[in-house]
Amino acid sequence: MVRKIGITTTVPVEVVFAAGCVPVDLNNVFITGQNPGKMVEAAEMAGYPRNLCGWIKGIYGTVLETPEIREVIAVTQGDCSNTHALMETLVLKEIRIIPFAFPYDRDRDLLKLSIEKLMGYFQVDWPAVMETKDRLDRVRALVHEIDRHTYETNLVSGQENHLYQVSCSDFNGDPEAFAREAEDFLAGLSRREAFREQVRLGYIGVPPIVPDLYRYLEDIGARVVYNEVQRQFSMPFQTGDLVEQYRLYTYPYPVFDRILDIKQEIERRRIQGIIHYTQSFCFRQIEDIIFREKLNVPMLFLEVDRPGGLDARSRMRIDAFVEMLR
Amino acid sequence: MALVAGMDLGSRWVKLALMEDGNLIETRKYDTIEFYRRFGRKAGERLVIDFAALGLPSLDRVVSTGYGRLTIQVEGAVNIPEIRAHLLGANFQTGLTDYTLLDLGGQDSKVILVRNGKMADFITNDRCAASSGRYVENMAAVLGVSLAEMGRHTHDPVELSSTCAVFGESELVGRIIEGHPIASLAAGVNYTIFRRVLPMLLKLYSPILVFTGGVAYNKAIGEILARELEVEVVIPPHPQFNGAIGCCLAEAAQ
Numbered sequence: 350m351v352r353k354i355g356i357t358t359t360v361p362v363e364v365v366f367a368a369g370c371v372p373v374d375l376n377n378v379f380i381t382g383q384n385p386g387k388m389v390e391a392a393e394m395a396g397y398p399r400n401l402c403g404w405i406k407g408i409y410g411t412v413l414e415t416p417e418i419r420e421v422i423a424v425t426q427g428d429c430s431n432t433h434a435l436m437e438t439l440v441l442k443e444i445r446i447i448p449f450a451f452p453y454d455r456d457r458d459l460l461k462l463s464i465e466k467l468m469g470y471f472q473v474d475w476p477a478v479m480e481t482k483d484r485l486d487r488v489r490a491l492v493h494e495i496d497r498h499t500y501e502t503n504l505v506s507g508q509e510n511h512l513y514q515v516s517c518s519d520f521n522g523d524p525e526a527f528a529r530e531a532e533d534f535l536a537g538l539s540r541r542e543a544f545r546e547q548v549r550l551g552y553i554g555v556p557p558i559v560p561d562l563y564r565y566l567e568d569i570g571a572r573v574v575y576n577e578v579q580r581q582f583s584m585p586f587q588t589g590d591l592v593e594q595y596r597l598y599t600y601p602y603p604v605f606d607r608i609l610d611i612k613q614e615i616e617r618r619r620i621q622g623i624i625h626y627t628q629s630f631c632f633r634q635i636e637d638i639i640f641r642e643k644l645n646v647p648m649l650f651l652e653v654d655r656p657g658g659l660d661a662r663s664r665m666r667i668d669a670f671v672e673m674l675r
Numbered sequence: 676m677a678l679v680a681g682m683d684l685g686s687r688w689v690k691l692a693l694m695e696d697g698n699l700i701e702t703r704k705y706d707t708i709e710f711y712r713r714f715g716r717k718a719g720e721r722l723v724i725d726f727a728a729l730g731l732p733s734l735d736r737v738v739s740t741g742y743g744r745l746t747i748q749v750e751g752a753v754n755i756p757e758i759r760a761h762l763l764g765a766n767f768q769t770g771l772t773d774y775t776l777l778d779l780g781g782q783d784s785k786v787i788l789v790r791n792g793k794m795a796d797f798i799t800n801d802r803c804a805a806s807s808g809r810y811v812e813n814m815a816a817v818l819g820v821s822l823a824e825m826g827r828h829t830h831d832p833v834e835l836s837s838t839c840a841v842f843g844e845s846e847l848v849g850r851i852i853e854g855h856p857i858a859s860l861a862a863g864v865n866y867t868i869f870r871r872v873l874p875m876l877l878k879l880y881s882p883i884l885v886f887t888g889g890v891a892y893n894k895a896i897g898e899i900l901a902r903e904l905e906v907e908v909v910i911p912p913h914p915q916f917n918g919a920i921g922c923c924l925a926e927a928a929q
Contacts, residue, residue, distance in 0.1 A: 647796065662783070665741075666799050669758035673794050 355421035357408060357435070358428045359518045359582050360449050361464050361595055365422070366524070367481040368471035373418060374519040379407035380558065385656035388414065395438070402628045403558050403655050405431045412439055420445045422467070427451030427601025429632065451601035461592045482591050488524045491531040492517055492583045498535070500574040500618040503543040507552070507573030508563035509534070514579035515556050546572040548674045549619055553577040553611055553640070554626035554633065558656045562667075565659055571671045574618045577611055604636050608643045615646055622647040622674045624667075629654035647674060677735045681922025682749065683760065684741035687781025687808055687889065692919035693731070699923075702916045707781075723750045738922035755925045757918060758787060758797055764921030765885050766792050768911035775881035777872060777900075778917065779890035782807045784872055788879040798875045808889045810840040814864040817847050818857060825861050826893035829902075833863035843867065865895040869903060876904060885909045887917040 352370040356362070365372040379388050388410030389403055395413075397406050412418055423436040425448045436446040447470055452459035468478060495513045499505040513531060520527045548571035555578055563573055578600050586597040599607045614620070625640055627633045629652050637650050649670040651663060659667075683690040689710040693701040705714075716723045726734070737752035740760040765776045766789070776787040784800040784807060800807075815825045833850045835843060843864075850860055868890065876884070884906045886897055891914035901908040911917060 662799075665757055665783075668756040669797060669799075672756045672759055673797065 350417075352420070353418050353522075354447075355412060355415075355418045355444075356424075356519060357421065357432055358424050359598070359600070360422050360424060361467060361478075361591065362519060363478050363481040363485060363591060364464065364467045364471055364473060366485070367468075367473040367477040370471065371522045372422075372519040373415075373522060375408040375411050375418075375421070376404060376556070377515065377519065377521075378415065379404070379411040380556075380560065380656060382411065385558075389655060397438075400630050402429070402431055402631055403653075404555070404628060405429075405435050407558075407656065409435055409438065412444060413442065418444070420447060422447045422449050424601070425450050426453060451595070453602065455596050455602050455606075457592060457596060460596060464592060464595070478591060482594075485520065485524055486584075488520060488528040488531070489517060489583050489585075491528055491535065493585055494535055495531060496580060496583065496585070498538055500549075502538075503545075503572075503574075504538045504541045506544070506563065506567060507550075507576070508560065508567075510573065511552075511556065511560070511563060511576050511579050514576055514583045517583040544572050546570055548572070548671050549574050549621050550671075550674075551575040551577065551611070551615060551618065551620040551623045551646075552626060553607075553623055555628065555631075557626050557653065558628065559653050559659050559663075561658055562651075565664065565667065566671070569668060569671050570675070573624075575614050575620060577607070577614070580614075581610075604639050605643075608640070611640075611644060615644070620646065622649065622670060624649050624651050624670075626651045626653070628652070678732060679736045679738065679923045680731060680734050681760070681919040681924075682737065682739040682741075682752065683757075683916070683918035683922065684739060684749075685781050685918075686783070688915070690916050690919040691729075692913075692916050692923050694920070694923035697924075699913070699920060702913055702919070704915065718750065721750045724752075726751075738925045740918055740922050753925070755922060758785065758794065760918040760921035760925065761785065761887065762787055762789060762794050762921065763924045764917035764919070765789070765887060765911065767920060767924055768913065768917060769885055769909055771883060771885065771909070773881065774883040774885050774909070775876065775879050776885045776887065777876065779868070779872070779886075779888040779896075780808055781889065782809050784875070786872065786875040786879050788881065796879055798878060800871075800875070807840070810843065811864065811868065811890060811893060813840065813844060814847060815861075817844055818851070818860055818864075820857060820861065822893065824857075825864065826895045828858045828861040829865060829895045829898050830862055831859045832866040833859050835863045835867045862895065865893065865899055868893075868896050869899045873903075876900075880904075881906070883907050883909060885911065887911060887914040889915045891915070 353373050354365050354370050355373050355375045362372045379385055389406045391410035392406035421444055423432050423446050450463050492513050499510040550571050550573050552573045581598055581600045584594055586594055588594050599610050623646050625637055625648055678695050681692040689705045689707055691703045714725045714728055739749045739752040739754050740757045761778050772792040774789050778785040786798045787794055788796040815822055833855050835846055886908050891910050897908045
């Protein structure tokens with residue numbers, strides 16, 4: 350049987366594929382599952398606090414429900430400290446934890462060491478990893494095309510943009526099948542009509558726990574043409590160097606580097622307003638202060654706790670924001 | 676002659692305003708729960724309101740707001756976003772064009788920055804009702820005083836945290852037991868409202884603050900805002916009906 354390796358966020362997945370293993374982004378399994386709410390409840394039943402990130406609880410519940418996952422790569426630096434307790438409670442359930450750290454200061458040597466330790470665990474060498482990078486980069490290029498069609502030709506919806514990019518953390522476990530899906534999608538675009546939304550929005554922050562957000566925005570005449578972190582998952586960088594690729598990747602590093610990237614995309618995609626999304630109880634809510642000061646564009650702070658549909662109050666706030674930009 | 680009804684579907688009260696050719700002729704309010712029980716009926720995704728039972732004259736137009744455009748759609752009514760309704764209402768009621776609007780309702784707080792009569796920015800409270808009318812009502816009930824009495828006290832406030840409406844209640848009980856006079860306890864509650872909205876008001880500051888929503892009937896909060904922020908606080912004639920009035924005006928503005 351193929352070894353399935355759970356991941357808690359984007360990691361150098363080249364290493365996992367090179368070893369012939371299948372990475373499984375636990376966030377994606379959680380949120381696209383039959384009943385994500387039940388996963389959160391399972392974690393709460395086990396004793397996770399109510400006032401804690403829904404993604405962390407969802408991942409915990411998902412691992413318990415997925416017996417074929419016995420190993421999990423947990424990002425101990427560059428994501429969030431809740432992950433530490435998540436890994437430790439998973440250890441109690443006899444899950445093998447493989448820690449991975451993105452060095453806060455983007456130190457090249459430390460990052461290289463981190464990647465090499467991961468390679469050591471999976472017993473793969475650099476040639477195999479680099480060969481896998483080429484293989485994955487071909488798939489990523491297709492997703493970059495989908496992204497381009499989101500803001501340049503306006504043929505792709507915010508949700509489609511979100512889904513294809515967010516799937517680049519694990520390529521749904523099968524890069525070639527995912528590539529075929531992306532190719533078919535791209536081929537189908539020629540038959541579409543371009544969106545003619547009144548308001549072009551950017552979405553920054555972790556992916557939403559309420560995916561119907563995109564549809565809702567389109568229903569009221571706005572469209573997300575930029576998904577910041579999801580786009581980062583697709584590694585939109587031109588570099589043949591794997592360590593450099595994960596240095597350019599902004600999400601795990603200081604917020605100021607993310608801001609440079611966001612500013613550039615606001616300009617390129619002619620974005621009128623930004624939705625800054627965070628989970629309830631997340632430390633990233635503090636970063637809103639910095640975004641507000643550094644990004645000179647109207648911004649809506651959106652906070653959601655649990656999976657499910659958008660609640661009435663959030664919709665009211667979104668309505669007002671879109672109305673303001675119209 | 677055009678008779679327009681504006682309806683603001685709030686969490687605590689449903690407010691109704693009737694306007695004829697730009698003149699306000701009547702305002703009414705109904706307890707939200709009772710309103711839906713007596714006059715509302717769900718038909719698919721829409722809310723059907725029994726206008727005949729409300730005893731309204733024949734209307735040319737109904738405009739509603741509140742609770743997300745796609746959440747409630749009143750049959751036969753045009754729905755507009757809340758923030759827009761409040762902006763239109765405040766422009767009309769005050770005749771001002773540059774100000775900050777603070778609306779404190781049953782469970783929401785809104786701050787809107789208005790420049791040249793248009794919305795320049797807005798903030799609403801996070802998912803917590805600790806700065807809302809429902810909070811003031813609960814606290815008045817704990818103290819056993821009327822809302823009018825609650826609105827008389829601004830001096831010598833007891834210290835209360837402004838974190839949470841539910842914890843606030845047990846905290847207030849703790850202060851009562853310590854023997855503080857009602858005046859200080861009420862002032863303490865009024866000050867929590869002020870502290871809670873202060874960060875929002877500082878972000879969207881103007882020298883003129885228009886204060887609306889049911890909480891604006893609490894005189895003490897208006898006084899605290901004026902004193903602490905050193906701004907001119909303008910409370911329009913019908914603070915609670917501001918959104919409903921704005922709805923009536925949406926037609927002309929569209």
